[in-house]
Amino acid sequence: MTLTQEQIARLSKLSALNVDSHTQIDSVLDSLHMVANTDTTGIEQDSRSGAKILAPRADEIIEDEKIPDELLACSPQKVAAHQIVLSGIMHGE
Helix, strand or coil: CCCCHHHHHHHHHHHCCCHHHHHHHHHHHHHHHHHHCCCCCCCCCCCCCCCCCCCCCCCCCCCCCHHHHHHHHCCCCCEECCEECCCCCCCCC
């Protein structure tokens, strides 16, 4: 698929591309043309990726005092008062 100079100038103006981008524009349009002409007979249309039906699940609340401390223990940063100390934010660094 090739473009006329007029089409390139219009695309360049609309998308703020350089007119020297003829090859790139041509390549993108060729790719779009190829996708548009792909035979998708027998393929169900779906705009989502992943599972078609997401089964809702109940939220599970875990009230275990040890879990936050175990997670903080994994941090290479200094921990104080059950929080990660961020330099310049907390006093007593």
